Amino acid sequence: MKIPFLGHRREEPPARDPEGIAGLLAECELLRSQASQEGVQLDDSAASLEALDQLVPRWRDDEEVLPWLGNDAGLYLGTVIVRTVSGAAWEIRSDGQPVIRLASGREFDVVASGQEWAASGVPELSQQYAEVAEE
Numbered sequence: 001m002k003i004p005f006l007g008h009r010r011e012e013p014p015a016r017d018p019e020g021i022a023g024l025l026a027e028c029e030l031l032r033s034q035a036s037q038e039g040v041q042l043d044d045s046a047a048s049l050e051a052l053d054q055l056v057p058r059w060r061d062d063e064e065v066l067p068w069l070g071n072d073a074g075l076y077l078g079t080v081i082v083r084t085v086s087g088a089a090w091e092i093r094s095d096g097q098p099v100i101r102l103a104s105g106r107e108f109d110v111v112a113s114g115q116e117w118a119a120s121g122v123p124e125l126s127q128q129y130a131e132v133a134e135e
Helices: 018-025 029-037 046-053 064-082 112-121 125-134
Strands: 088-093 098-101
Touching: 018 064, 018 088, 029 046, 029 064, 046 064, 046 098, 046 125, 064 088, 064 098, 064 112, 064 125, 098 112
Parallel strands: none
Antiparallel strands: 088 098
């Protein structure tokens, strides 16, 4: 006799909604706010990455803001890549880290790139985009 509430059930993993995930990752509220204050509109284009690279990095003086802004910069870079590079898609690794999977199969850790950019300005976001777009 099988009593459903007593036995172990194998639960199916929750279905992932790629568009929903992409929408959440594209929010980048802090970065969009900082850019807007400087007169830069983030329209999810490669040109907007170039505009971000030209901003005066006032956030580097605020150790609380720096990691959040770096995270947002990476997510924004990923958003531009997913929206403009054929075959690129978000993937959430088992550790919860969002990365970009390119059509070639290469995985690109955009959050790490955003953190480096926010802390030092190198590599530039537009340069990272150009390298990925070439693949």
